[in-house]
Amino acid sequence: MRLRHGLLTLALCAVAGVSPAQPAAPAVELNIPFEKLTLPNGLQVILVEDRRLPVVATNLRFQVGSGDDPPGKPGFAHLFEHLYAFSPPESVPSPQSIGATQDGATTDPDRTTYYTTAPSDRLETLLALESERWRNFPRRLNASLLAKERSNVRNERRLNIENQPYGLADEAVFQQLFAMGHPYHWKYLGTHAGVEAARLEDMREFFARYYGPGNASLVIAGDIDRSRARSLVEKYFGSIEAGAVPPRARASASRVGGQKRITVTDRVEVPRVTLAWATPGWYQPGNAEMEMLSALLGSSSSRLYDRLVRQEKLANSLVVEHLPFARGSVLAIKAAAAPGVTLQRLESAIASEMAAFQTAGPSAAEVEQARNATMLSIVRGLEKLGEINGFGDFTMDAAYGGVAEQLNQCNVLMRNPGCLREVMKRFAAATPDSLRKAAATLTPGSGVVIYAVPGEKVVDDVPAAEAVPASSHLAQTDKFEMPPVGPPSAVKPPAPQRVVLDNGFQVWLVEQHQIPAISAHLVVRRGSGDSPANRAGLAAFTTKLLLRGTRERTSREFALEAAQLGTKVEADISSDAAALGIRVLKQNLPRALGLLSDAAMNPAFSQADLDSLRAEELARIAQARSNVDTRASYLFTETLYGGVGPYRRSGLFNDDLFARAHNYGYDEIGTEEALRAITRDEIARFWKEGYTPDNVALVVAGDASLAELRELATKYFGAWQGKAAKVARAAAGAPKEHYLVENAGNASQTALRVGTIGATRSSPDLVPLRLLNFVFGEIFESRITANLRVKHNYTYMARSQFAFRREPGPFVVGTNVRTDVTASALQELFNELSRLREEPVSDAEMRFARTAYESSLVSLFESTGKMASTVGQMFTYELPLDYYQALPTRIGATTAADIQRVARQYLQPSKVVVVAVGDQARIEPGIANVVNAATRGEP
Template sequence: MRVLVILAALLLASLSAPAMSQPPIPLPVVAYDKYVLPNGLQVILVEDRRLPIVAVNLWYHVGPANEVPGLTGFAHLFEHMMFAATRHIPRGLADRLLEGAGATDSNGSTDLDRTNYYDTVPANQLELALWVHADRMGYLLDVLDQKALTNQQDVVRNERRESVESEPYGIVEEALSHALFPKGHPYYASVIGSHADIQNARLEDVRQFFASYYGPNNASLVIAGDIDKAKTRALVERYFGSFRRSPPVARPNVATPPITSERRVVVPDRVELPRVFMGWLTPPAYQPGDIELAVAAHILGGGKSSRLYKSLVYERQIAQDVDATQNSYGLTSTFVIDVTARAGHTARELEEAIDAELAQLRDTGPSEREVERARNSIETALLSSIEKLGGDGLADQLNHYNQYTGDPGYLPKDLERLRSVDAAAVRRAVQAWLKQDARAVVTGIPGTPVIDDPRAPKKKAAPKPAAQQHINADEPWRAKPPKAGPAPAFTLPKGESFKLANGLTVIHHHNPALPLVSAQLVVRSGSAANPVRLPGLAGFTAQMLEEGTATRSAPQIADELAQLGAFMDSGTSADASSVSLLALRSTFAQALEIMADVVQRPAFPNAEVERQRADRLGELIQQRDEPDMVAAVAAAGALYGARHAKGYGQLGTEPAIRATTRDDIHAFWRRHYVPSNAALVVTGHITLDELRALAEARFGAWQGEAAPPAAAGDASTTRARLVLVDQPGAGQTALRVTSIGAARDTPDYAALQVMNGALGGMFSSRLNNNLRETKGYTYGVYSAFRLDRTPGPFIIAGNVERAATDASVREIFREVRAMREQPLPPDELAAARDAQLLSLPGQFETSGEVGASLAELFVYGLPLDWYAGLPRRFAQVDAAQVQQAARTWLAPEKMIVVAVGDRKKVMPQLQPLELGAPEVRDDDGQLILKKEGK
């Protein structure tokens, strides 16, 4: 059958039936074909014609589990190497061709047991994706050289600085792995490895690794989407069938010594709040005890209905956030609890409170109702994850099942094992595995981190190229990229809309692929509607909606949603506030009733206001630990000024959070959360008639006067060209080059998107190719226009190596000027334009993505057929329009450089750039001194 999910029974329970009388939904079955080529490549095909796109997902069964001591991080480094040149594809060409063909979700990743590579492409470009993946598998060694290795060593070391050393608690979490496993164990190091080992990798090591692990007999290929299976089989045979096997790969067989007495480590980090990590060694993936511990993790730390949240965050208010996870891997799994302290509380308090909850769970076990909540939530999350074909969606899940169970169609069995878990089984698993003397406790505390980041050796003259290795015979026909097939016809989502008598707009889009329904209640008022004296008020109000109504307390809301297997969240942007909901079709009506209650009847209890005040103050403290966020808030203040609502982050400021009263929150809700200012956007497995009845029943009685228009104030942009935030000891500089750009209704919309794609919006963009791929200054840099109701910011952002701060700024301005001075060459224009145009279907894979897009149309007053006309607008963009857009919206003389990093090391670099005296701001983005001398 040409469907993603075949249901064992077609009749799902009625939307209006009581939730507690619902039987479990029928087990979904993924219709797939699996076969093996003579060279050992496993191939898994799934035909799904929902959209004219195809996901290509290739797993190599190799990761850190296969590394040898002294080469930690090698599997991940090699992942990067696979994007270098191959015999038939010069470096960078694959990215340009795939993006120009409309690819989405193009990337790779490494975890402890595997490395994967994936692309989602328009259906007529499947052959292009196979050509790229096949040439990497068959012909990487033919041209692999030291230059490519040296560049990616620089990139990966910058990735480590960004994702581990600059990431709050990154080195603390790494220390947990060191505490759980002995040195020499494959899981001892983090996936990314150490600077020393990354730098010490030799070209010969890379070649040997490829020859050992990257043969077809150590790989599995999933192709899922709009395919013809017979034609796809022929293409797979053409591109992969002639490759030779690699030597047989022995599966890692490493004994993990048990922990017999508690291990304790304290790690200083550049953070303000202590965090406690507790870790245990647990059964491998899909072995007895694994799923029971996954349920236990949800009971302990899975959202607001969990025990740790209720006790530590809600009741005692000693924790800022809690989490618990069963991380399932091949050699052994880990069960990890991590809890961040609330300001003024200690790690010792957290540890004692966690221990009390663990003891209670061990002694008495969970209730059956708690287990049911956890099962339902995990099931909804699993089903929603396969709604997407590519990325970490369906194709990746099939490869995951295939590696760990040998059965890519394991989904119904996975749900069966989940549904079979009961309270007694969870208690037994907790008693057996989560013992106090079998754990590691790692505490992150505020302090100066110890980071081993040796300098790379000075670059020597390039050695004579070594003789290249050739595993597979050359086939000259591979030298030309395949031509695309006939362009598939596609229609972008166009919702159906109606209004209730009270003025509420309701927008519907039907997608019956999975028994899931997504909803958003969006209002046209966000942070731009904040009063100047209370930045953050819109976000505070949205956060309070889930904290109690006239008939439900905050814990009751959390428990009821979890019981239904539903997820609800609230938040704000500059121009909108929203409450989002995801639920199974069978429980959507009950979940929507809760959503309607929190939107229409919030109580704003004083005690909850004080709880959330403390939470927001804690979030503000945590925000200071994130260099990217600090840069973003400082940039907003510099661009818009203190008298403009956009001059702040969504959290606002500490004085404003402390000054906000319950009356302020209630008044904002009363003025803005009214039906004439709102839309209910519902997408998924629900018909228009069903939604019409539900919307009238849940929202028909909602009343309210018309909302006032937002008045954000006048921007007061700083005259300074350089804004500095000092973070002594930072190994990288978080850079933002920014100016005020366009509004959402700009007639230049299509030209702006094409121009930005070429400049910094795509991986193959000029900025990323220059600073990452050529110079190795950064793990990545991007540019974007935030198109608000009133002009939003244009940003160029990235974390760069500290010593390359000045060079990075120079290159950024060089690329901006070049975009203004010369029209895009025809090939570059076509690639940037086609990347926008042809990727459109891939941007509407899930009901949540469709709903968010339809909600955006409502917020900005655009017609529901706006997306239908977007392909034509993109197709008409020419080089002159792109250059004019660059000249209009990219004004180097108006751009402000925001640098968050070690001032003593960075400022001497920036002085020669003649940006003038710096404006200095603090970690909250607030002005310290207007200007300061050199």
């Protein structure tokens, strides 16, 4: 065994005082001590002691991914990940059953990672469960398990590629950019045919070849004692047989030579062009420049955005993304055409702007902007312990993962968990000329161009293999014995502090000094529920327009100043509040607050900016119509509230169900009719009546003190005057109908939304309803997943949620099921709702729900962004400072009888609404039968 101690230092650059001739000097350092050891069987282990919260994260990485799929079987490694992740039998507890707030697995072209985050006193149990799975997997692998996970993987592909707008075009980027035989030709989800081609003997060989300790790396990070953690690792992993270590090629096959051009038809309303190139892989020479180039080109202050969106109005949206992998990466520019603009014209403008950039290169200020943005991304990732980077999992959108992920990646790819020190030096060394040279490699002849246009969606959804009779897993050799719970942690989640200025402006702070980063949210108690009945979306439109120019800064000047801080100001809207949010390094907090105050107190509301935003929002609505999830969620709220009431147009509810979109909450976009009608005077009036100091709070989380924050708040917000006007909210109407089916053509899946009106945020029933939902559908271990996915293979994902708002918000179940089982899946949902009403929750489920609920409270303070969001809700709903500290007592006092009582009160079948978007001709008759029987009280 070898022991090594290291120190990880991140050098973060300041903005002020930068010389154009050289990169900025290091201004802030962040130390992450780690210990690395290698067991005799070859397993590498990295231990990180981080006492921010009473949690621990594990990250077990095997050096095998979809780039290692056997020939002719794309999707094999991802299917194997599913088999491995779901192989333990019911007799072995799951991490979620012991309080894990994260428990998942991801596959990308180069690696497969299994990760958990749980209370730190459960560390030994986590390691025991991981060891048990590793040792016993070969004994449990059988035809029944393979058939079940084949179906789940295929459902995942349908959900994430085939039912997503532009999903086929995004997949085509890899197929056109990398030749057949290259490890990146197929995305990790593979193909239906490739998944069906997998056989048991292939899986056993794959495990023996790639899942040995010598091909794995484990990071344990969090509230641990390293000596104890080292002993536990040796106890549970030391005797696993070493096995072989397969060779890993840095690259194989070749990229496509010359420019490739294709057109992909899809069920979309807005045509989109994508230009993409292959670029250097993680930590390879040139990768840092491509990361910075992506940040620079994709910024709303960039020359490219300014020309396409602001000046020539050729595009309504522009996205530039860099997808880094170990053996190569992809840089893609995606632009959705404005009405009347051809993709040829849009492509020509992008090519022209890129050519100009390649000739002149960026300015020193632009390089510093990109450098700060990239470094801040790394620091933002490190705010969390267990976050995974985003390109193996569709629910994630960050390139940089948490502490465990980043150290593991450094260990594997650079053989040094502390490699971020060297990585940061590469960012610091970048110059205008090095970025110009990197951009010069993105030539028209070296990439691919993909047009996504409205038309038929062509999907090769091959028939499934014959059904395999269900069978139990093969018996394990030893019965699993639950280890004792470890010593309780002395670490507690931080409590917010509050101060009120003379003008009524509130300042809330959650201090955390381990990382030099800050999230600041300016929260106003005006949300989409406060929009007038005939102006749905006015609240969101007003909030977004605040960032489109002030009396002192034009729209581009505002974006450029934020970009110089390495960030942007984001507007978000929920049902009861709006937020302007920014994340910065500590040294940039004063300038960040200056931007927030200027936006909130001095908006220009110019007609030109209003018209530009209106065009972008109308395009977003058009694009949203192409997404069956969005359409289903939008129709659900409209149907549920009968077209009136505060939340009748609260639209993209699925963003929270599926964790896809925003940092703070919902995106309440409104309606096309209302957006076309909104005037400047209406916006100015809504702002004047709601954006007042007595109705707004500055919520800050991170590396700050209350004294310095009060001083800054007084400087930037102390002169603000005004009193908020009261808003009368319309009462909710009755549902228009019990079910609504909208046609999406020949769809392979149905987007289902099922629910009813729930409770308010102030309801005394909130705690029993939350516990009910942990039992029913809030997490993977809940009942509807066990039913719809595990038992029946109807869906890849099913979730439910109560939205607790100022007025009674919706309770909704969201899932996408195979078209041919839509009625059966809906019947199972009604069965599960009835079971909650008719049968008391078992003692085991009560323990599970309490553990899950209590553990979830800690995760609300996992990062500065989450802290600010959590405390922002405390301000919005006027909760006491000790609200979250007092919740565990309320949770512990809630009984199974309380849960059954609220189930009977709130989940009445006669009040349940069903919305489905799919193949109407095939699904509507079955839906009608199920709903009509349920509302009549029939079994």
